[in-house]
Amino acid sequence: MSLPILSLITLTPLVGAAVLVAVPSRRPDLIRRTALAFALLAWVMSLLLLAAYAFGPTGFRYVEAADWIPTFGIQYKVGVDGLSILMVVLTTTLSWISILASFGPIKDRVKGYMISFLVLEVGMIGVFIALDLFLFYIFWEIVLVPMYLIIGIWGGANRIYATMKFVLYTLVGSLLMLVAILATAYAYQGGHGGSWVGAFDFQALQGYAAAGHFADDLQILAFLALFLAFAIKVPMFPFHTWLPDAHTEAPTAGSVILAGVLLKLGAYGLIRFAVPLYPYAAHTFAWPIIVLSVIAIVYGAIVSIVQPDLKRLVAYSSVSHMGFVTLGIFVFNATAFQGAVLQMINHGLITGGLFLLVGVIYERTHDRTISKMGGVAAVMPVYATIFGFFILASAGLPGLSGFVGEFLVFVGSFGVAPAIAFASIIVMVLAATYLLWMFQRVAFGPLSDFLAGLGSHLTDINRTELFTLLPLAVLIVVLGLFPSLVLDLLRAPAQAFLTAAAAARG
């Protein structure tokens, strides 16, 4: 038996959380460092796994399977392909960065905070590696609880409203998804002489779906349920209203993870489960979803322009950026697919970075109102430079990774519907508008009275904060110059995705 590397990666943060339970609360520094150590350990392991995967064959590898509830054929089955391994690395990367970024800002109940974060990491990794639908659902729900606590306990003034909204939106979607998963498994069981073996196994189900065995009406209903769950998480217009509240109220690191990984869970669910299992329904609803995606892209950008709050602006820009992801998925071609996944990663890196940067200024001013800012560049030159870098990356400057993802989605969707590609290009201009205008108001001009009143509190970025941002900046440049590092890994998943999606036409 080979080393269960995926289980080890998933368990590492859980072990960390268990260790933290034993560490006394009066030693916050020890708690912080222990949490960081376990997150870094998981990160290193995931990097090794990425390297090992990249130099090997494609398809699902490192698969581990064990019976869990044999009566219903529910398994503990995990495995990764090129898509999931990238998502796992994104998760582990942003997790340790978020934990490091919380060292300064989180001073109250550090132990509970770090335990929540590590449990959250377990759930997120689990979602990306689960190859059993039931297991996937369980990890999906596990993610919910720590995030609920992180926003609700360590969040801003309106945190309770925001966290309840987040939970209720997500739960409505996910519980209906459970019904759909059970109905799908039952249909599979019915087609196999009443045997539950493999009824929740993703690969078995997908083979069954590819052969066109799932009835059309089941596909429609189940797809709608899964789509609702994932669309809320992405979030797609018009299911996005929880996002600005959650982002605004969450602590900085919470926002980073929320934008960086949690939104990707929804997009990943669409790619991995919703489309391949219900290809007929996916094609039936492709056009409405494309239209919703374009609305999200345009609407998110327009609304961003008028946001008075830095975090809210970044949150709405997320709606716009994630619109490219859903657009790229549902035009069903390889270029757009690769662009969509690259965009998922870029958004995680860039928006994660932007939230970190907003957090840096918030730490010093305890305010995020754009109109109170101004002239930051004069007193915090290093900060302003890095901020500018991330702004340009988010606006899609060629040479940085944000450009490549969106460009691939344009190219891919152009062949399907030129009008939509054009509409999306206009948004590039809008994005430049809201981002650069915001940057101008914050960084340039004379120092605002509000900032001047803070005097010496307004120090430049410190070393810890720099450590959280530099890895992201490096990755943005590397992926901007060598996108093939990621795209090569995505070639096989793109092919698998398109084959699965094409089953409907056959």
Added chain:
Amino acid sequence: MTWSDVGTISPVVIAVLVAAAILVVDMAVPGRRTPIIATALGGLGVVGAVVLIQAGHTGTAFGGAYSLDNLTVFLDALFVAIAALTILFAVDYLEPRGLPIAEFAAVLVFAVTGAMLVAGSTDLVLLFVSLELMVLPGYMLAGFARNDPYSTEGAIKYFLLGSFSSAILLFGLAYVWGMTGTTRVDGVATALATAVAHGSIQPGLAMGLAFMTAGVAFKMAAVPFHYWTPDAYQGSPTPVTAYLSVGPKVGAFAIALRLFVGALGPLKADWLPVIIVLAAATMTLGNLVAITQDNVKRMLAYSSIAHTGYILVGLAAYAGGQQTGLSAILFYGAAYTFMNMGAFAVVTALQRRPGVSSQIATFAGLGRRDPWLGALMTLFLLSLTGIPPLAGFWAKAYVILAAIQAGGWLSALAVLAMVNAAAAAFYYLRVVVYMYMREPVGEAAPSSPGRLFRAGLGVTGVVTLIFGLFPALVTAATNAAAVFHG
């Protein structure tokens, strides 16, 4: 009566002896709590051991009026656990209020004896008698804090409506007896099967069915027969509420299994629509009203109504042709028992000092004041919500799966159940909000429960987790127990 009859019902016999022994010990050494608790817990331990010894055996007693099968064993074990946990939780609450522990324990064990008899009853008359044996001590327990007007009020409401519903049930049973000429469950089933095979059922039988449904719905607190529940639950001493929310409820579902599945099985096509409507109304109304509650006991009372609705989905799935519905009911009953008793236990711990209310504000800042108590309450509430990997999640999943297998209207019922579960998250998590996201108001009441109490709380917490992580352990038992008639 033969010796083999006594052997078959030996858990019930021993339980009666335990209840009597508690009273004797109280007379022998008055005012000492340790011997009483030791007698009660030790006696229940013996009962539990005998129940487990019976596992796998089958047999009948008293000419078929009582039957020992896997269902009896499963439910008996559950009732013994309920009684033991209630005693563990009650001591900390009763002592500071000067309420007698011996009477409490004795009455409780009598009640559980009745519940165990219900579990094994396969005769309409025995079923009714043992039901009364189960609920009469329950009325006494509800009014146990006799100087507290709320306790008295709750007890009187519980008693009046409970007696009323018993009478209705008896009326229905009489009709069935009149139309089929037998009181044996299997006899009734045979007669009904013949009647169904020969065409329509007579109006008298329909009357009987209607009255029986109403009677059982009262007992399990299904909408619209739920009005007694909030007052009885809120007024009762909190450990009693913990018992009432699970003991008589599981007992009522035991009646439903023996009566509807066992005796009325041939008519299931006729009672299926009724159960669907009851389930839909019960979970929806229970949840909607629970959202507006500011008192945690009352909120948990409405939530227990909602859970009745979910369990009824399992019964409906059975009527829709899915045997798995029955094992789902049993799984739900067991999971609900432990997570709900745990939640009430935390309320009990907070109310250890007399005068502390069960308003939600009492929970403010609990996560800081007592991290373990807060964490456990969170665990129970998440389980009640149905978050994996906890007991309550699998309970819902199994019920929903059975409903989906049955198909048709039941698929819609499954969707409704899940929408309800999402709505329920609001009021369960509201308590978590108070515990972790608000600061305590007024003086922080240190709870520090006693050793027995912590043991009970630990058991409920561990069981909630184990059910969640290894549900296959439990389904082995529930699947076996679900095959009990024929």
